[in-house]
Amino acid sequence: MNVRLKIDSLGGQGDGVARTERGQVFVPFTLPGEIVNVAVERDRGTLMAVVEPSPLRVEPPCRHFGTCGGCSLQHMDDAAYRAFKSERVASALKRERIDVALEPLIACAPDSRRRVVLSGRRTVGGMLLGYHRMQSAEIVDIEECRIAVPSIVSALPLLRDLAGIVCQNTKPFHVTVTSTETGHDVAFADVDDVPDAARRAAGDMAIRQKLARLSIDGDIVVEHHRPAIRYGSVDVSPPPGSFLQAVASAEEAMAGLIMAHLAKAKRVADLFCGSGAFALRLAHGSEVHAVEAEAAPLAALDRGFRFSTGLKRVTTEKRDLFRRPLTFKELDAFDGIVFDPPRAGAEDQSRQIARSNVPKVAAVSCNPATLARDLRILIDGGYKLVSVTPVDQFLWSPHVEAVALLEKPRKRR
Template structure:
């Protein structure tokens, strides 16, 4: 049964939040100040109609918005959207009692997402390829996507054909598509065990359509061209399913902030280095020691370094920094450091950094909550926060990146 709600604020996940006598109710696709009718189920409700619209409500950029769960806030005016995302970082820093000025959000333009993970499933009418409906496993087939680069959007029909060829399961599976300098890299997961005939047909399809690579559950089915991504002057052959920043402009912004901060450092540590998006750019001016837990990512980083020209020495170390963080004594060999951990953050590693004498530290994060926790550890260890910059690379979603630049004054001898 539907009920009437007044939306009090926009929540952290992009849902409108209505305060009621029985508690908060979260209603997707609504905005602060709006009066709506919605069908309630416990603390969530499905929007039925907007009775009184917010002046900040705009026409969504995509025909699928409201059905597709890929975007949460296409209906919010741009200036208010940017302020909402910046406030997510401001709020968690205040909650951690970190007093600092936060820069304006670095915006994300439409049509810039170079890496997209689609849901797919075989149906009676063909392959459904798209994103899941909000809070549902049902797939909304896509005809357009204003966040993705044109190379991916233009390949949707071809990707549906490829998905049909590799599908060996009635269950949903995923197809992650990445635009590389060599062409599209398609990595499927949970699509089922392919027979030899099926593999051959899929391989012929990949060659015919000029794709760089097809892999399934980490196994390369065919790789006509090594998928290459540029990190500064280095061309890196990214492994199947390896981490890559979602948009190139956001990656470059982060790299510029980190590079400017560490410009005076002669020897830099890059922790959670991945395939080298920071390390290989920093090597233009500094010697770099890259530490990463994934062997395939380190191998790609090393190959990128060895085939590049004009870079200073880059060494690498395979190490699980969650189980065995670099100690403060090891860190003292460096005069600059950058760390970019997964969403869990780098709590134990930050405790070692806090004890170290590394004068320049850059912290990169995709999770404001663990970001604030890690910064608090560094500040308690004597670091001073120079700058915090929020960066949007997941347009119209609740996700926000942040870069913090810190310094530690030299100890007097």
């Protein structure tokens, strides 16, 4: 059904929201105040034409915007876009009755994302490699990407050639590409059994093209150079396809906030530590106990520590903090805590932190809703919220990172 709608607001996913007699309709790539022609199916709308554009509408910088679902807000004026990102955090805090004035948003530049996850599939017309169309399983083949560092964009033809060797059926797959200090780290995933001959051919191509590493479903095919990610002054080689803060400048900004807050802590617990983005920076001034559920990132962290100089002691512990959070008694051995959980947050761990006497806590999250929930737990446990800083690490998407800093007077024993 084709209708003309007025967009009233932006939803949490960056879609325009039109209020109709039948309820809300969500229309991607629209802005508040616009009059648009839309093809409506249930509560979703496909933009057909903008009849009356918003004064906030700008020309998107990428040719694929509107078909590729990787970005949803390239058409929005920069000041309004930043305000939307900050409001995502502010609204989540308000829902948990947390009254705090946000610090200014830390912005993210175009062409700066060092890690991207591409989707691919072999078709009769050739190899598709790109991102999914919004709300669809269809893969949009891309020739440019204005969020990724230029070296990744330049590598797209090579990645298609590699995919043509590795992926020999029509099953969809993913490839994670990370730009490291020593070259690109390329990790294919969701690939069916790859013949030995294809592995050798892909490995030969990776060496000729000077990739740092090529892996398939976690197995390293070739490591021409050990991939290196620099955490402050420490080089770490994360495992294939592992978590990494997407934008180096955003990671540096978040680490700066955390390090300043925990500067006087002699012993710090880094929970959900990954491969050590915060732990290894903090170790310049504090002893650090790093806790993570997966062994491979911990091993990378430990290797980075052991091959570095000038750091205080760093210990590691493999522990599933969702199933077995550090108890408040264990936490009381520390002067500071930083935790950076997945999107689900750290509800149970936060309850233990709230019962502890640790004077300084830094909470990092890519999900404002679960961050607000966890902060509510900490505040109810006696912590004072010092600051919350939004960080735009996910350019032109509705997602936003945040760093919250808290403190509690240590009880006298």
